[in-house]
Amino acid sequence: MVNRKILSLVFVRESTKILLGFKKRGFGQGRWNGFGGKVEQGETIEEGAIRELQEEAGVLSHDLSKIGLLEFEFVGEPTILQVHVFTTTSYIGLPTESDEMKPQWFEVDRVPFDEMWPDDSLWFPLMLKGAKFQGYFLFHGHHNILKYNLEEVERFKY
Numbered sequence: 001m002v003n004r005k006i007l008s009l010v011f012v013r014e015s016t017k018i019l020l021g022f023k024k025r026g027f028g029q030g031r032w033n034g035f036g037g038k039v040e041q042g043e044t045i046e047e048g049a050i051r052e053l054q055e056e057a058g059v060l061s062h063d064l065s066k067i068g069l070l071e072f073e074f075v076g077e078p079t080i081l082q083v084h085v086f087t088t089t090s091y092i093g094l095p096t097e098s099d100e101m102k103p104q105w106f107e108v109d110r111v112p113f114d115e116m117w118p119d120d121s122l123w124f125p126l127m128l129k130g131a132k133f134q135g136y137f138l139f140h141g142h143h144n145i146l147k148y149n150l151e152e153v154e155r156f157k158y
C-alpha cells in the first residue's frame with residue numbers, strides 16, 4: 001500500500017537573491033535546498049513550514065505563499081513524499097546556522113543546481129518567475145529521475 005509523507009519546503013527571497021541551506025544531516029544530506037521537513041500532528045502544513053524555517057534557519061515569517069506541490073516516488077519504496085513549497089519575502093531574524101542546515105544567500109542566476117536535488121533545476125525556473133506549479137517525479141535512488149511531469153497551475157488540487 002502506498003502512503004504519503006507530508007513535508008514543507010520554504011524559500012526566502014530578497015530582490016535578486018534566494019536563501020538556501022546546506023543540509024548537514026538527514027534526508028538530502030550534502031545538498032543545498034530550502035528549509036522544511038515533516039509536518040507534525042496537530043499543525044497545519046503552513047504552521048509546519050513556519051516552524052521548520054525557524055528551527056533550521058533562525059528566521060521567522062508569518063507571511064508564506066504556497067507556490068508548489070511536488071510528489072516524489074522512489075522505485076522500491078512504499079512512501080510517496082508530498083512536498084508543499086512556499087516562498088516569502090517578509091521575515092524577521094538573521095539567517096543562522098543550525099544543527100541541520102547552513103544558510104547562505106545565492107543570486108538567483110547562480111543557484112548551485114549541481115549540488116541540489118536533480119528535480120530542482122526543472123521547477124526552480126517556474127518558482128523564480130513567480131508561477132505556481134505542480135509535479136510528480138519518479139526517482140531511482142536519489143540521483144536519477146526516471147520520469148516526471150510538471151505543470152503550471154492556477155490553484156492546487158489540495
Ligand SMILES: Nc1[nH]c(=O)nc2c1ncn2[C@H]1C[C@H](O)[C@@H](COP(=O)(O)OP(=O)(O)OP(=O)(O)O)O1
Nearest residue numbers: 007008009025026027028035036037038083117120
Ligand atoms: N526531491 C526533492 N527536491 C527538493 O528540492 N526538496 C526535497 C526533495 N525531497 C525532499 N525534499 C525536501 C522536503 C523537506 O524540506 C526536506 C526533507 O525533510 P526533513 O528535513 O524533515 O528530512 P529528515 O529526514 O532530515 O528529517 P528529520 O529526520 O526529522 O530531521 O527535503
